Amino acid sequence: MLSWDLASQSTLYRSSLNGEKRMLETIAEILRAIIAVGLVTAGVLAILVWVRNLTRKLSILRLFIQIIASIAIFVILLFWPLPWNPILSGLVFSIALRLTLVFALIVVSTLVLGRFFCGWLCPYVLYMDLLTRLRKALRIPHWNLPEKLNNGLDVLRYVMLASFLAVALIFGVLNADVWRYVIMFMGPFKSLIIVFLSPIEPLIEQTGTALGFEVWGASFHDLRGTINYFNGPDLILITWLVFFAFTAGSFMVRLLWCRFCPVGATLSILNKFSALKWAPILHIDKIEEKCTKCGICKRVCPLQVTEVYEEKGGNVTAPKCIHCFRCLEMCPYEGCLNIKMAGKTIYKSKNWLKEEEE
Amino acid sequence: MKKTWPNRPEAMEYFDEISNFFGQREKEIREQKEAGKKLIGYTCMFAPIEFILAAGAIPVRVGSGWYDAAKLGDRIMPVEVCPVIRSTVGAKMVNLSPYLELSDAIITPLTCDGRTKLSEILSDFKPVWCMTPPRVKDDPQSLSLWKEEMQVIRGKIEELTGTKITKSNLRSAIEKMQKATKAFRRLQDLRKGPPVITGRDAMLVSQTSLWDDIERWTQKTNELCDELEKRVEQKMWAFPPDTSRVMITGTPMLWPDSWKVPNLIEESNPAGVLVVDEQCSGDRILYDPVGVDEWTMSDMFDAVSERYLMASTCPCFTSEHGNEDRVNWIMDRIKEYKVDGVIYYVVRGCILYAMEYARIKRILDRMGLPVYYLDTEYTREDVGQMKTRVEAFLEMLEARIDI
Numbered sequence: 132m133l134s135w136d137l138a139s140q141s142t143l144y145r146s147s148l149n150g151e152k153r154m155l156e157t158i159a160e161i162l163r164a165i166i167a168v169g170l171v172t173a174g175v176l177a178i179l180v181w182v183r184n185l186t187r188k189l190s191i192l193r194l195f196i197q198i199i200a201s202i203a204i205f206v207i208l209l210f211w212p213l214p215w216n217p218i219l220s221g222l223v224f225s226i227a228l229r230l231t232l233v234f235a236l237i238v239v240s241t242l243v244l245g246r247f248f249c250g251w252l253c254p255y256v257l258y259m260d261l262l263t264r265l266r267k268a269l270r271i272p273h274w275n276l277p278e279k280l281n282n283g284l285d286v287l288r289y290v291m292l293a294s295f296l297a298v299a300l301i302f303g304v305l306n307a308d309v310w311r312y313v314i315m316f317m318g319p320f321k322s323l324i325i326v327f328l329s330p331i332e333p334l335i336e337q338t339g340t341a342l343g344f345e346v347w348g349a350s351f352h353d354l355r356g357t358i359n360y361f362n363g364p365d366l367i368l369i370t371w372l373v374f375f376a377f378t379a380g381s382f383m384v385r386l387l388w389c390r391f392c393p394v395g396a397t398l399s400i401l402n403k404f405s406a407l408k409w410a411p412i413l414h415i416d417k418i419e420e421k422c423t424k425c426g427i428c429k430r431v432c433p434l435q436v437t438e439v440y441e442e443k444g445g446n447v448t449a450p451k452c453i454h455c456f457r458c459l460e461m462c463p464y465e466g467c468l469n470i471k472m473a474g475k476t477i478y479k480s481k482n483w484l485k486e487e488e489e
Numbered sequence: 490m491k492k493t494w495p496n497r498p499e500a501m502e503y504f505d506e507i508s509n510f511f512g513q514r515e516k517e518i519r520e521q522k523e524a525g526k527k528l529i530g531y532t533c534m535f536a537p538i539e540f541i542l543a544a545g546a547i548p549v550r551v552g553s554g555w556y557d558a559a560k561l562g563d564r565i566m567p568v569e570v571c572p573v574i575r576s577t578v579g580a581k582m583v584n585l586s587p588y589l590e591l592s593d594a595i596i597t598p599l600t601c602d603g604r605t606k607l608s609e610i611l612s613d614f615k616p617v618w619c620m621t622p623p624r625v626k627d628d629p630q631s632l633s634l635w636k637e638e639m640q641v642i643r644g645k646i647e648e649l650t651g652t653k654i655t656k657s658n659l660r661s662a663i664e665k666m667q668k669a670t671k672a673f674r675r676l677q678d679l680r681k682g683p684p685v686i687t688g689r690d691a692m693l694v695s696q697t698s699l700w701d702d703i704e705r706w707t708q709k710t711n712e713l714c715d716e717l718e719k720r721v722e723q724k725m726w727a728f729p730p731d732t733s734r735v736m737i738t739g740t741p742m743l744w745p746d747s748w749k750v751p752n753l754i755e756e757s758n759p760a761g762v763l764v765v766d767e768q769c770s771g772d773r774i775l776y777d778p779v780g781v782d783e784w785t786m787s788d789m790f791d792a793v794s795e796r797y798l799m800a801s802t803c804p805c806f807t808s809e810h811g812n813e814d815r816v817n818w819i820m821d822r823i824k825e826y827k828v829d830g831v832i833y834y835v836v837r838g839c840i841l842y843a844m845e846y847a848r849i850k851r852i853l854d855r856m857g858l859p860v861y862y863l864d865t866e867y868t869r870e871d872v873g874q875m876k877t878r879v880e881a882f883l884e885m886l887e888a889r890i891d892i
Contacts (some may be wrong), residue, residue, distance in 0.1 A: 186780075241743040270656070278629070420821040424627065424814050425800035427780035430791060463778045484671035484778055 171199050185483035189460040193251055194260065201254035244413045249389060250453035256389060259381040263433070266382055274383045276390070281435050284391040285451055292393040385433035389453055412473040415452070415459060419444030421467035428458035428468070439468070446471075494649045496727065498720070499715035501690055507697045507706075509742060514700060516586045518547060522591060527650050530592030530615075532577070532607060533600055534769045535622050535801065539779060540643050542662035542703070544650040549587040550699040553580040554743030559867035565610065571838035572867035574603035574740065578610055588700055594649055596642065598622055600805040601841050618645050626798055626806050635713040639794040655837060656786050663779050663789060669703050672710040676717075680764050681826055685717050687715050687735075688763020689751045690727075697772050728755075728762045733886040734827055735761040735847035738849070739834035739842045741770035749872065750834055750863060753879045761883045765826040767819055768834075769803065804841040812845060816852055823858060830886045831860040832879075836867065859886065 174195055182188045240248055249256060266273065276284070381387040417439065429440035438449035439458050447468075448454075459468040462480035469479040518528060518631045529541045530551035533703050541548040553576040559583050562575030580586045589595075594616040597608035611617050620638050623631035647653055676694060679685055692711065698706050720726075735754055742748060755762045766772050777800035781792045802815040822828065831853060835843045846862055853860045865871060 230848055233654065267783050267785075270783075270785050272785040273783070349523070420817045420824070422814075423777060423800045423818060425777055425780070426632075426795040427792075430788075430795065431782040457782075461780050462780065463780055484667055485675060 156396050157430065174199070183486040185486065186461060187480050189456050189478075193455060194257075196251050197257040197260065199256075200252040201257050204252075204254055244454075245448060246453045247413055249392070250455040256386065256453070257394075259386050259388060262378065262382045271383075273385055275435060276384060278435070278437065281390060288391040288393050291391065386453070389434060390451070413454065414446050414448040414454070414471055415454075416469045416471045416476070417442065417444050417447045418467055418469070421464045423464065425463070427461050427463065431457050431461045433457060491505060496725065497690065498686065498716045500709065500712055500716045501693075503709045504690075504693050504697050505785065506715075507701050508693055510587055510745070515591075517702070518549075518588070518591055521547060527593045528588070528591050529588060529594055529596065529646065529649070531596040531598075532604055532611075533598040534774060535598035535600065535797050535803075536596040537639060537642060537793055537797055537838075539659065539662045539666055540639075540646050542665060543654045543659040544646045544652045545658070546593075546646065546650050547702075549588045549592065551577070551586060551592060551595060552741070552743050553586055553589075554747035555575040555585060556746040556867045556869060558583070558585055558875060566606075569604075569838055571601070571603045571740070572745065572836050572878075573747075573839070574607045576867055577607060579806075581611065581614060594645070596620060600803055603838070606764075616649075618679060622798060622801075622803075622805065624806060625808055626801070627808055632798065633796070636791065636794045636800045639790070639797075643790075656784065656789070657788070659789050659793075660781075660784055663781060663793070665703055665707075666775075667778050669698060669707045670775045670778045672707045672714065673698070673795055675714045676710060677765070677772065677776070678722065679714060679717050683723065683726050684728040684734075684762040684764065685720050685726055685853055687727045687755055688735075688766075689748065689755055690785055692742070692751060692766070692771050693744070693750075695771050697817055698774060728760060731890070733761040733829045733883055733890060734764045735758070735883075735886070736765050736767070736819070736822060736826065736828040736831045737763055737771075737834055738767035738831060740839040741768050742834070742837045743770055749865065749866065749869070749875065750832070750879070753872070753876055754832065754883070757876060757880045757883055758888050759880075759883050761830075761879075761886065764828060765822045767802065767815070767822065773802065777885070778835060804845045811848055815845070816849065819849065820852065820856065823853075828858070830882065831858060832882070833860055833862045835862065835864045837864060859889070 175192065178188070178192045178195055182191050235365045335454050377388055414464075422444075424440065426440060429435075429437055432439070433455060434451050434453060436458075437451045438452075439447045456470060456478075459470060459478070459480050461483070462468045463483060464480060465482045469476045471477070506512060514599030522528060527544075527546040528549060529536075529546045530549050531538075532550070532552050534550075534700060536548070538548045539552070552573055554573075555576050555718060557571075558574040558579030559576035562572075562577070563579075565578050565582070566575045568575075577586075577589075584590050592615065595608075595611055596618050597603040597604060598620040599608060599609065600622055607617055608617050608713070618641075620642060621634075622638075623629055623634055643654055652658075673695060676686075676691060678706055680691060694710060698710075737750070737754075742751065754763060777796055779789075779792045779796045781789050802818045804812060804815065806812055806814070819831070833842075833846055833849065835846070843864070850860050850862075859882070861878075863878065865876070
């Protein structure tokens with residue numbers, strides 16, 4: 132099932148690299164990375180300088196970072212050549228390892244930054260945000276979930292997480308393949324990366340070759356092979372159905388999947404215990420006196436979080452919150468809501484009626 | 490009276506003109522009414538001005554501030570009732586207020602007992618649309634009740650004007666009001682520093698927005714702010730910068746007569762300067778903007794409804810923690826505007842404000858801020874006595890500052 136031949140081709144290619152060429156490749160990689168970082172920084176600065184409308188500034192910045200992050204994630208998944216290592220039980224392991232690393236990264240970053248990953252980096256949130264933007268452009272009003280259902284979905288995420296982990300522990304006993312399987316199921320979108328890109332498979336390969344990077348596209352075959360090996364046709368069908376259901380759902384309900392996405396459970400678990408509430412150093416802080424309870428934060432929240440509105444003051448980050456900071460952006464009272472990082476205020480709500488001054 | 494203040498900003502001339510009830514603005518409204526526009530009055534700040542503007546009608550607040558009219562109102566209303574209500578009834582009895590006479594319908598939010606029965610009395614002369622604000626504003630059921638009220642009012646406005654409130658005209662109305670809020674907040678920000686404008690002028694500016702054409706008002710307020718910004722650069726203050734900074738809270742003070750207390754504060758010796766207030770006749774008129782997330786009809790409607798209910802700090806509300814929003818508003822203003830003392834202004838019969846005094850005082854005492862309960866009436870007879878009381882309070886504030 133796996134495309135062994137291609138994998139071995141890749142191995143042959145790698146072994147044929149001599150030291151000098153490898154060094155040049157490395158330098159080229161570093162240069163490319165520097166250019167990429169430079170472009171992203173320039174983009175962020177341009178948004179910070181040019182966007183005058185304070186009710187959109189953070190949203191546009193977030194969209195920009197989301198797009199960059201999604202491109203980066205896809206590039207890493209598809210074009211980053213997989214090392215072929217026969218000692219470590221092969222290709223499957225290395226994919227699983229990589230995905231486990233990504234997962235570990237999410238967990239660690241969640242510990243430090245809260246659900247920053249969800250709001251600013253996750254490609255599936257970007258997809259749902261784009262659906263929301265389309266709906267906004269069509270002037271179709273969104274549906275709100277009843278508060279009880281919304282809170283119920285928040286519990287569902289723990290059930291899902293627990294069942295995945297249980298399956299993994301019972302059947303896999305920390306087997307790398309099963310872990311991969313677990314991670315793949317974290318979002319209905321993630322296993323579809325490959326299905327999406329299948330039609331342009333020849334293009335990926337040809338472009339890579341034409342540009343002189345023969346390794347490009349090799350990973351794609353490996354990845355697709357692995358996923359198809361584990362995802363039988365039924366599973367792929369189910370994934371598609373789930374995917375379409377969620378596309379339709381998130382068109383009408385803002386960020387539907389995030390309301391019970393198991394990946395987001397980590398911060399939620401941390402926030403459940405008040406002793407650990409200090410742990411994520413990035414959080415939203417509210418100053419009670421400045422709040423008139425006008426209810427804007429509650430209405431604009433794409434996840435219908437009510438804590439920012441209801442809680443009196445201090446750290447108002449809810450387990451559900453994905454740090455999109457829409458509430459903060461729309462809060463009309465200067466300094467009422469603040470983004471705090473390690474005790475320092477890095478951004479605060481502004482009187483958005485006035486355009487930002489020079 | 491107005492002309493006697495030295496160094497008044499030139500831009501205030503416009504507001505003096507528009508503050509005349511029987512002048513330019515009345516003529517304009519008569520002309521517009523002849524052209525087919527409707528005038529919709531309201532007695533209280535819960536009325537959705539955006540809807541009125543969207544339907545192409547003219548919104549105007551019809552509460553009366555005439556002292557003498559209050560005496561007339563005594564014939565219908567018992568003297569125990571708040572003089573704002575009695576004065577409005579009296580004004581109706583002698584057809585005094587042109588805006589009340591010209592209005593085609595009146596929106597009467599039933600916030601306090603006085604306004605509830607005022608609505609009944611006015612219903613003998615005009616179509617009256619009652620609105621019932623819930624007493625607890627945080628509960629979801631309150632909001633859904635309020636939204637239904639708003640929906641009904643919207644229907645009535647549409648029926649009267651014959652204009653449908655559509656996405657586009659509601660959006661432009663919201664944007665007009667947001668611009669007005671922006672200009673108003675600009676003026677407020679200027680008051681945070683040394684007193685560049687007298688409190689009475691600032692109060693006049695915010696009160697004229699209740700009957701003026703809101704776009705022209707916005708433009709003129711911005712002109713005033715431009716002038717004041719120049720004055721800040723020239724360090725041209727309306728009062729010496731070390732004047733005691735006074736905040737006033739309590740019963741609305743309505744133009745033209747009910748400005749006894751601000752006059753006393755700013756003209757007494759030692760003088761105080763009014764830097765901020767917490768009154769539905771002052772800072773609360775325009776301070777809160779309508780925040781729209783998506784420009785769909787439902788979201789705009791929700792945004793307007795929520796702004797009038799949730800952002801309000803009217804004492805008609807309560808909750809299990811008391812009227813904490815009002816307390817927070819006052820505490821925040823005290824810090825933002827570096828207030829030295831608070832005057833709690835209550836007219837006799839305004840029981841909601843009077844009853845909340847004890848709670849507010851307890852909190853202000855904890856902050857170590859002097860607060861003075863000033864109760865009065867719609868009358869000029871007690872000016873001498875009031876002057877003594879205000880001066881004693883301001884002297885005490887000055888002594889505190891010196892220490």
